[in-house]
Amino acid sequence: MIRRVLLRSLLALTCAGLLAPIVIVVVLSFSGDAYLAFPPRHFTLNWYARFLGNDRWRDALLNSVLIAVGACLLATSIGFLASYALVRARMPMKGAVTSLILMPLIVPNVITAVAIYFFSARLGLVGNLGWVAVAHSVIALPVVLLILQAALQGVDINLERAAMVHGCTRWGVFRRVVIPLALPGVISAMLFAFLTSFDDLVISLFLAGVRAETLPVHIWNSLTLQVEPTIAAVSTLLIAVTIIALLIDLVARRFR
Amino acid sequence: MLILPALVLLAGVFVVPLGWFLIGAFRELGEDLWPQTLAILTSRAIRTSVVLTNWIALTTTVAALALGYPIAYALTRLKGLAFSCLIACVVLPYFTSIIVRTYAWMVLLGRTGVINQILLDIGLVSQPLALIYNRTGVIIGMTYVLLPYMVLTLYSAMKSVDKRVLQAASGMGAGRLTVFLRVFLPQTLGGIAAGALLVFILSIGFFITPALMGGQTDLMAGMLVEREVEISNNFPVAGIMSVLLLAVTLILYAVYLRVADMRRLLTA
Numbered sequence: 001m002i003r004r005v006l007l008r009s010l011l012a013l014t015c016a017g018l019l020a021p022i023v024i025v026v027v028l029s030f031s032g033d034a035y036l037a038f039p040p041r042h043f044t045l046n047w048y049a050r051f052l053g054n055d056r057w058r059d060a061l062l063n064s065v066l067i068a069v070g071a072c073l074l075a076t077s078i079g080f081l082a083s084y085a086l087v088r089a090r091m092p093m094k095g096a097v098t099s100l101i102l103m104p105l106i107v108p109n110v111i112t113a114v115a116i117y118f119f120s121a122r123l124g125l126v127g128n129l130g131w132v133a134v135a136h137s138v139i140a141l142p143v144v145l146l147i148l149q150a151a152l153q154g155v156d157i158n159l160e161r162a163a164m165v166h167g168c169t170r171w172g173v174f175r176r177v178v179i180p181l182a183l184p185g186v187i188s189a190m191l192f193a194f195l196t197s198f199d200d201l202v203i204s205l206f207l208a209g210v211r212a213e214t215l216p217v218h219i220w221n222s223l224t225l226q227v228e229p230t231i232a233a234v235s236t237l238l239i240a241v242t243i244i245a246l247l248i249d250l251v252a253r254r255f256r
Numbered sequence: 257m258l259i260l261p262a263l264v265l266l267a268g269v270f271v272v273p274l275g276w277f278l279i280g281a282f283r284e285l286g287e288d289l290w291p292q293t294l295a296i297l298t299s300r301a302i303r304t305s306v307v308l309t310n311w312i313a314l315t316t317t318v319a320a321l322a323l324g325y326p327i328a329y330a331l332t333r334l335k336g337l338a339f340s341c342l343i344a345c346v347v348l349p350y351f352t353s354i355i356v357r358t359y360a361w362m363v364l365l366g367r368t369g370v371i372n373q374i375l376l377d378i379g380l381v382s383q384p385l386a387l388i389y390n391r392t393g394v395i396i397g398m399t400y401v402l403l404p405y406m407v408l409t410l411y412s413a414m415k416s417v418d419k420r421v422l423q424a425a426s427g428m429g430a431g432r433l434t435v436f437l438r439v440f441l442p443q444t445l446g447g448i449a450a451g452a453l454l455v456f457i458l459s460i461g462f463f464i465t466p467a468l469m470g471g472q473t474d475l476m477a478g479m480l481v482e483r484e485v486e487i488s489n490n491f492p493v494a495g496i497m498s499v500l501l502l503a504v505t506l507i508l509y510a511v512y513l514r515v516a517d518m519r520r521l522l523t524a
Contacts, residue, residue: 011334011342014327018345021360021400022352024370028363074265082262089258099513101262104270106509108461110478111498112270114485118280119273138269141262192351199353201464216355223359223468232363235356242352 022239029232047233057234060218063129064198067214070133071140071197076190078137079144084178086145087152098145105142109202112139117206127209135207136197143196144189151185152178187252191245198241281495296496301480305497309477312394312466313459319399320455321448324406331407332414350404358465361397362388365469393469394476401465402458406451409516413447450516457508461501477501 032044051057085091086098104112116135117126125131155178163173179186201216208217215238219231285292296302331342349357364370365387372384387393417440425439426432463478470476475483477497484494 011330011338014330015341015345018349018403021357021364022349024363025356025360078261078265081258085258091259097259097263101266104266106457106505107274108463108478108501108505110461110463110481111502112274114481114494114498115273115277116269117485118277118491134265135269138265141265145262195351199351199355201353201355216353219355219359220464220468223355223362231359235353235359238353238356243348246347246351 025232026236026239028229029236031229031232047229050230051233051237054230056213057215057218057230060213060215061237063208063212064214064216066129067133067136067204067212068194068198070130071136072190072194074133075137075140075144075193075196076186079141079189079193080148080186082141083145083148083152087149088157101145102142104139109139109200113203113206116203120207126207127211129212132204132207132212132214133197135203136200137193139200139203140193140196143192147189147192148182148185151182151188154185155181184252184255188249191249191252195242195245199238278495278499281491281498284492292492293496296493297500299493301475301493302497302500305475305477305480306500308474309460312391312398312476313456313462315395316398316402316459317452317455319395320403320406321452323399324403324410324451325448327403327407328410328414331411332417346404346407349400350408354401354464357401358397358468361393361400362469365393365396388469390471391474394466394474397465397469398459398462401462402455405454405458409451409454410444410447413444413450417443446515450512453508453512453515457505457512461505 027040029047030043030045031040032042032046033040082101086094091097116138120126120128120131120135159181160173160177163177164170168176199216200214201220204212204214204217205220208214213221215234219234222228222231282289282293327342327346331339331346334342362369366372367384367386367388369387371387372381375381376384387396421443422435422439425435430438460476461478462476463482466474466476467479467482470479478501481494481497481501484490484497
């Protein structure tokens with residue numbers, strides 16, 4: 001009995017420890033105290049007003065969303081085709097190709113970022129929203145591939161054959177059989193591709209310049225100056241987006 | 257055919273820029289390629305950075321293993337609501353932006369931060385502790401950021417341990433400790449190796465957390481690359497450090513692929 005209580009409290013403590021940093025940021029973003037105090041004595045929405053009332057923060061938010069949507073669509077569509085090919089086709093060097101696509105996950109982001117920066121500076125692409133989205137899709141591609149390969153493995157090839165036999169075209173099979181069956185996986189892939197881009201700092205830091213500054217980059221720039229509660233408000237927004245994405249994923253998984 | 261777009265994207269925005277950057281960096285060295293490369297490799301800045309990077313990565317790996325093992329073990333034993341709570345506590349930070357998690361620890365560990373306030377209030381210390389802008393801060397921050405990778409890797413390894421073997425061992429009279437040490441632990445060694453390798457690989461290339469939470473003079477490998485490019489515009493040094501970092505990363509990745517399957521990380 002004592003053992004049980006002890007284990008339970010240890011477990012609760014671990015959970016608290018894991019979540020504490022995140023919870024404290026959220027609570028702090030509502031704090032109305034003059035200086036940093038925990039727990040806060042007054043509550044206010046001031047920091048959110050400052051966040052949304054500031055042009056640079058608003059621009060950063062817009063940039064982040066546009067880039068993430070672009071990267072998500074690009075990575076998911078390209079990743080879907082690649083995963084389908086890797087799951088279905090018998091082709092040479094399958095393992096090597098998979099490892100290559102997964103590579104950006106393991107190569108330190110700083111190196112990837114510096115390399116793309118070096119390249120983009122020559123082409124005058126630094127600060128271009130579309131280009132940042134393309135760069136993000138490279139680091140989102142491994143995530144998409146891992147999710148979609150698993151999802152597509154669950155699609156029975158006989159269903160595709162059946163559709164084909166009944167006169168469905170290749171594209172028709174794709175649109176009416178494969179995509180609907182893999183839909184929960186596709187949704188997961190899109191969500192995590194979006195998050196990968198939305199949360200990325202390192203690639204954006206090099207590529208965004210001033211024009212395409214994203215939320216994480218603006219947080220970074222503010223942090224190197226001063227730790228102020230507006231950042232807590234912005235962080236809370238990022239945390240909220242993560243939670244929403246995870247919840248949608250949870251629902252999508254039910255239908256797998 | 258379908259794989260072509262992915263390969264084009266990867267080639268255009270990953271492989272070619274990487275090759276260009278590295279070749280360009282070495283080309284700047286001109287004629288005396290080897291002597292110069294050697295000189296840079298053995299320079300004090302790079303040596304210090306390599307030692308520091310390894311030290312921080314090792315400490316982080318050990319810390320993540322020490323914290324992650326019990327959490328992963330708990331995950332295998334829990335059911336229902338308790339399981340969902342714990343897994344949520346692991347997964348939510350995992351998918352939260354690294355910059356947000358780092359900022360959270362800056363708020364916690366600062367001189368007037370939450371932890372120092374609590375310690376001062378209960379009178380455990382009379383001066384605020386220096387928990388940030390030094391190596392302690394970096395290690396705490398990095399361990400927190402990388403812990404989920406360790407937990408999920410260990411959990412997927414532990415899940416595949418056959419419970420009946422454990423029951424057999426205790427049925428034949430082994431105590432709880434013996435079952436754990438001689439039956440359970442040895443079967444999770446593969447998971448430990450995979451988790452430790454993964455965390456170590458990610459640690460040596462880390463940039464955000466050490467840059468924000470570390471001391472001014474402590475340059476880890478990733479920071480050195482960034483500094484040399486952004487501030488000193490010294491591409492050869494950045495290039496050589498990148499090659500070194502890349503080589504170590506890829507070698508360890510090859511080893512990692514032998515012991516683990518990356519797919520497990522997301523499907524766990």
